[in-house]
Amino acid sequence: MKLKTILLLLALPLLFACSDDNGTDPKDEDKKYEIPDTYNFESVNFDERDTYFAMLAEIKTQITNAIEDEAKLSTGPLMGMYRNLGASFVNDELNKSELKLYTAIDPTRQTFVESYFGDINNASTTKTAVYGKKGILVSNNEEKKYLVDSLGREFAQMIEKGMMGAIFYYQTAQVLTADNMVGNSVDSATRIENWDKAYGFFGAGLGFPQSTDNLNYIAKYCNDRNELLDINTKIMKEGFIKGRSAIENNDDDGLKEAISQVRESWELVLASTAIHYLNGAKRDYTDDALKHHQLSEAWIFLWSIQFNPESNGFFYEQAQAEIGTNFWATTLPQITAAIDILANAYDLNEIKNEL
Numbered sequence: 109m110k111l112k113t114i115l116l117l118l119a120l121p122l123l124f125a126c127s128d129d130n131g132t133d134p135k136d137e138d139k140k141y142e143i144p145d146t147y148n149f150e151s152v153n154f155d156e157r158d159t160y161f162a163m164l165a166e167i168k169t170q171i172t173n174a175i176e177d178e179a180k181l182s183t184g185p186l187m188g189m190y191r192n193l194g195a196s197f198v199n200d201e202l203n204k205s206e207l208k209l210y211t212a213i214d215p216t217r218q219t220f221v222e223s224y225f226g227d228i229n230n231a232s233t234t235k236t237a238v239y240g241k242k243g244i245l246v247s248n249n250e251e252k253k254y255l256v257d258s259l260g261r262e263f264a265q266m267i268e269k270g271m272m273g274a275i276f277y278y279q280t281a282q283v284l285t286a287d288n289m290v291g292n293s294v295d296s297a298t299r300i301e302n303w304d305k306a307y308g309f310f311g312a313g314l315g316f317p318q319s320t321d322n323l324n325y326i327a328k329y330c331n332d333r334n335e336l337l338d339i340n341t342k343i344m345k346e347g348f349i350k351g352r353s354a355i356e357n358n359d360d361d362g363l364k365e366a367i368s369q370v371r372e373s374w375e376l377v378l379a380s381t382a383i384h385y386l387n388g389a390k391r392d393y394t395d396d397a398l399k400h401h402q403l404s405e406a407w408i409f410l411w412s413i414q415f416n417p418e419s420n421g422f423f424y425e426q427a428q429a430e431i432g433t434n435f436w437a438t439t440l441p442q443i444t445a446a447i448d449i450l451a452n453a454y455d456l457n458e459i460k461n462e463l
Contacts, residue, residue, distance in 0.1 A: 141357045143350050147307060148314045151300070157308030159207050161324055163189060164271055166197050171264045175233050175244065175255050183229040186267075190225065209271060214282075214415065217274040221267060228263050231255055239436045245397035254401050260435035262404035269405065272325050273412025276309040277374060281416050284309075285367045290351075292360050299355045306370070307348045317344055330377045336459045337380060343373035371416045379424065379454050382409040384463045386431075386447050393440055403435045406446075423453035 167189050174181045188196030192208040213221065227242070233255060237243035242257045254262045283289065284306035290299045311327035313319060317340035320331050334340045351366030353359075385406035392398035410431075413424040430446035432438050451460040 139357065139359045139362065141353060141359070143345060143353045145345065145349075146315050146318055147312075147344070147349055147352065149304075149352055152304050152307075152314060153301075154308045156207065156305060157311075159202065159205050160209065160212060160275065160309075161311070162199060163192070163197065163202055163207070163209050164268060164275075166199065166202065168264060168268045171228070171255065171267070175253050178233045181228050181231055181233065181255075183225050186225045186228065187222070190221070209275060212275045212279060213271065214274045214278040217270075217278075221270050221274065224257075224263055224267050224270070227257055228255070228267075231257075231263065245400055247397040248395045252397055252401070254397055256400055256404075256435075259433060260396075260400045260403075261407070261433075262401050265401070265404040265408055269408040269412070273378075273408070273415055276311070276325060277378075277412055278415040280306045280309045281371045281374065281418075285351075285370065290355065290363065290367075292358070296355070300352070303348075303352055303355055307352070310343070310348065310374075312344075317341065326374060326377060329381045330373075333377055333380050333384075333463070336462055337376065339373055339377060339380075343370060343377075347373055368418060371418050372420075375413055375416045375419060376454060378409045378413050379420075379450050380456060380463055382406040382424075382427065383447055383450050383456065383460055385409070386443050386450075387461065387463060389438075390440060390443050390447075393443075400435050403431060403438060403443075407431050407435075410450075420453060423449055 167186060170186060170189070171181065173179070185196050188194045189202075189209075191210045192203070192205065195203040197203050210218065231242045233244055235241075235243040237245050237256045237260070239260075240258050243255070245254050245256055245260075246252070255264065256262050257266075284302045288294070289302040294302075309325075310330075311324035312330075313322055315321075316323070316327065317331070317334070323331055330339055330343060347366050347370040351363055351370065354362035354366055382405075385402045389399050389402035389406065392402060407428060410424040410428050413419055427446040427449045430442045430449065432442065447460055451457045456463070
């Protein structure tokens with residue numbers, strides 16, 4: 109009996125060792141997989157993304173063409189494109205689509221965008237804008253023209269970039285990467301489809317960041333900031349590409365990390381791009397047209413940060429408050445203060461003047 113007991117005790121360590129020769133859980137071994145350098149996965153479909161992009165591009169074109177042609181702008185056609193009603197698009201394929209920008213936008217921000225469609229109605233593309241009156245601002249060299257509201261905010265930027273945030277970032281950060289869309293309770297095909305849609309709204313192709321051709325919307329701004337921030341790798345290799353790979357390999361922890369990285373990197377692009385335009389507003393402060401254009405860009409990029417449910421506090425609101433809502437009254441010290449708030453919040457002090 110004693111001999112059997114001794115033999116059993118000697119065998120126990122060997123039994124445990126056999127289950128894991130490297131001292132790691134076999135389950136962890138299953139999570140080791142290769143993350144590729146690009147998003148060149150099979151079955152990625154950008155049709156829905158491309159339709160939304162084309163719809164927004166037509167709205168922007170209608171506004172810019174009216175400015176160039178000194179034509180009247182009306183709410184009806186713009187709202188028709190926004191809601192995809194009344195065959196308002198020049199591209200008839202868009203009129204036939206069941207997609208609508210209106211239904212993709214954050215429901216709590218529909219009023220924000222629609223208010224600009226309403227205000228742009230009959231805005232003069234020939235009369236010069238002044239404090240309290242909407243109209244056209246022409247740059248000092250007469251090469252740029254912008255249509256602004258009574259507070260000096262550029263209509264085209266508030267509408268286009270507003271929807272870039274309230275649709276593209278909202279859908280990516282809040283809807284398509286939510287647990288009910290990509291969580292482990294969802295079937296694999298649906299998880300992949302939703303994740304691919306989220307990547308689509310980023311605006312890059314399958315070969316990014318190795319290929320920077322045909323970048324749209326936030327992907328373009330991401331690439332513009334990459335030299336200083338090395339942000340392309342973060343949002344792709346550690347974000348979108350990692351997330352797609354994690355879903356395929358049932359790596360829930362890896363997916364959560366990727367989601368956070370996508371949200372954080374996108375926010376950093378918005379904040380750093382806001383600094384870029386604020387620097388421009390300082391440089392062009394004596395040129396009302398360029399100054400108001402740059403302040404509009406900066407303000408609306410900051411406004412878009414709200415769609416990140418994991419945002420870096422409310423520093424964007426503090427910076428917006430410094431800029432103010434009436435750009436005619438924005439001062440140079442206020443612009444500098446807004447830059448400093450963002451540079452401190454996002455650890456960009458060393459490069460804030462280069463952005």
